[in-house]
Amino acid sequence: MSTSSFPVSPRRTLALPRLETLAAWLLAVIWIFPLLYAVWAAIHPPAYMVRFDLLAPLTLDNFTNAWAQAPFARDYLNTFALVTGVVLAQFVVCTLAAFAFARFPIPGKNLLFMLVLIQLFVFPEVLIVENYRIASELGLINTITGIGLPYVASAFGIFLLRQTFKTIPRELEDAARIEGCGWLEILWKVYVPLAKPTYLAYGLVSISHHWNNFLWPLVVTNSVESRPLTVGLGVFSAPETGVNWATVSAATLLSIAPLLVAFLLFQRQFVQSFLRAGIR
């Protein structure tokens, strides 16, 4: 984690007075503390949950317990399948739609685009009851497709890609056409490569979102076969008789680990992706 994550010239930055440095660090400690605490609880025996003793014995039992008690391996698999599937499908569907909006003379295009943008506000989980019925009629209950499909036509993705496509000079397109490329070839050879940063940004945002999504997957899944990590964790943490904190901490860490590690390794890309995705 170097300070170079953001390209800031030293000329621009201002030295902070001491007090504010202290405040910044204090806030940082408070902000990261819950996660550190979860780590503490997960690697010590249950007796040390609220007893902070540097010499407390370390253990991995909580992880093995959690792993043995719930089908986390299956949950992982489902989450991976879900996230990969959703992101790939979003890329295809949103690319086609964005291309249409950016380059084709469709009657009532602006109105249609506004209609698409409505989905920025009316997202699948707000309509859980009706979406549940529709998923049920399509035979998608308890399938990974059922979890992902409502999110595939993402207004957000269409919007981002359309913005990017619009900035690509027509001359490149014309040059490709002279070489005899059809529309799909032009899209594939000219537009998609030039929009790579947008795909990366949107992809990372989408991965984080679907890795963490809970309410819709909860409603649409019935069993271990399709249940993603968040739902598995939710079920694991609310048992009939009572929870064992140390095990729940370990389970919690297990389910966030891949994304957390990815974030720590590629912090810069993550942060800039969220930025690019949020600000035009």
Added chain:
Amino acid sequence: MNLNAHRTMQLYGALLLLPAALLLTAFAYLPTVTTVINSLFLPGFRGEPAAFVGLDNYRVLMDDPTFWKVARNNLLYALGTVPTSMALALGMALLVNARLPGRGLVRMAYFTPTILPMIAAANIWMFFYAPQIGLFNKLLGALGFAGVNWLGDPGVALGSVIVMSVWKEAGFFMIFYLAALQAIPPELKEAADLEGTSRRSFFWRVTFPLLMPTTLFVLINALINAVRVVDHLFILTKGGPNNATNLLLYYVYENAFSFFDRTMAATITVVILLVLAVVATLKFTILDRRTHYQ
């Protein structure tokens, strides 16, 4: 371009739009319409056919004190989370935008909660909030204070939920402020320094107004999140005690899947859609106009 080619282009474009159009129809437009329709019908009792009842379901909803309580909770929740997390986000951005030892670490600390699932965050905070054996009360006890029943006292529970949400969201909004701060030309600060403007008045007279579009953007997102994210309730409180922390979308879930009352769920969903329509209008009118003139 001749007319035929134009037609072909139109057709081609329509085809490109088709997959997205189908999916949006199936999972956004159609369910919106059927939700509204369902809110106007009362399902038959024991196999009788459903009857059209006009606005009766809305009347029932308006007479339901729990609905008003939940709506009020959601308003308080929005008022509690939105300004707080925005102010914190701006503060964090200002802090990590300046020269600061270990800036990368500090920024990472602020941002990390953002990438956790809400469910996982709630699990962790559950340990803080548990009375008697939870961390907060152990700390209070060590300092000689009586413990607080963070999630079990209706006067405190919503506040506890709000604090967790703010922790989860502030870092996300921070990065937008950070980007905006870095886009402010340094010459402005230099000129202000030459004139001897104080840091405080520079912030209020220059920085803050320049950040206005970001503030509005963040505001919209924060408002949407205050309506759409209820995952933590499943772990922390299940909407209790006595509905003290129930929020609209969670109440929809309860009606639909605990009470099997899809009609009431549809009726409340329409209310949520109306709220979102207001937020959307806010975005499409004010925000888009302002960014345009930026």
Added chain:
Amino acid sequence: MSSQFSFAMTAIAAALLGAGHASANSVDLTMYYPVSVGGALTEVVDNLVEEFESEHPDINVEAIYAGNYDDTRVRAMSAMEAGDTPQLSVLFSIDLYELIEQNAIVAFDDLIETEEEQAWLESFYPGLMENGQLDGKTYGIPFQRSTIVLFWNKDAFEAAGLDPETPPENWEEMAEMAATVREASNGEQWGVMVPSTGYPYWMFQAFAFQNGHRLMSDDGTEVYFDDPAAVEALEYWVSLATEHNAMPDGTIEWGTLRQNFIEQSTAMMWHTTGNLTAVRNEANFDFGVAMLPMKTQRGSPTGGGNFYIFEDASEEEQRAAMTFIRWMTAPERAAAWSIETGYMGVSPAAYDTDALQRYVAEFAPAAVARDQLEHGTAELSTYQGGRVRRALDNAVQAALTGQMSPAEALSQAQREADAALRRYAQ
């Protein structure tokens, strides 16, 4: 309009699925099962299923573990709606009315063919059958059943100068003993905790029944929340915190209560017998288990899950499901199940088996649930159960958190429940 469309789709889906099933030689059964995934319980059930399959090679049973009771009900209902109906399930015993209203389940009386089967149907503890019967017919067979018991920390009792071997007999004693512990520990330890999230109505039913009051009618169409006996029961519960200073203010979390007891932050707790094995494994102090204290009588509602057989299954599948359920509830299996989980043996014959007799002799708490059964009452179960229970839950929480007096809270709950049930009143 849209419901007709949905019906057509469901019918087509059901036909397709049905065709798929019929072509197989052996019978495939799907069973939803309420276990919060994992741990000992899924293993025990899996082992039982495996053993059954080896004895009955023509029947395959797939158990789907779907979380706690509420989750499992939602999941099973949702599978039904999607046309993927299970053939049998273990669901909350109180789901009876919801399932009947959806025409989802069949009565066991209609499936029974021999006298032997009739005898089997009559072999269970009557106290466990109450929640599964309606209009003289049996729809639910008890399996994963529990009651509420009192766990007490003998070390804490001793430290407070109480007899560690004597749990409280009645309400007065419990309040006194709890207050004594609280005082003796200088406020370090609470005297008693009764959970008030999760299933507050269940705990309240125990208080009410101990005060001689039943909260609902037998046909599930009426409730009696605002009766003076119920009000008195809630007043006592509230007074544990307000008057006796023996229980913390506010609500007490169901999920973390066991941890509280293990960490010795309370000397007594009321909890399900399902916790027995976990407490036994985790407590590093001496503890005992007793029947709940009485006011005018002993009492606890039963709880837990029953076997149901679904209407949409073919006759062949229903027969196979019957075979499976009979096998699972046979005395030896019921005994083994009880020993491994802490849940009750469901029939007197189970407690007569050698295995369970030996177990009870060596671990006395295991018999408490059985002994308390003769003072048992059905768990709160009515039409519109979700709303009715929630109304009562809210009342209990409102009273415990001081938002309303017990009388106010219960009369509000009565109004809400009456409104929910108004279409069912005869």
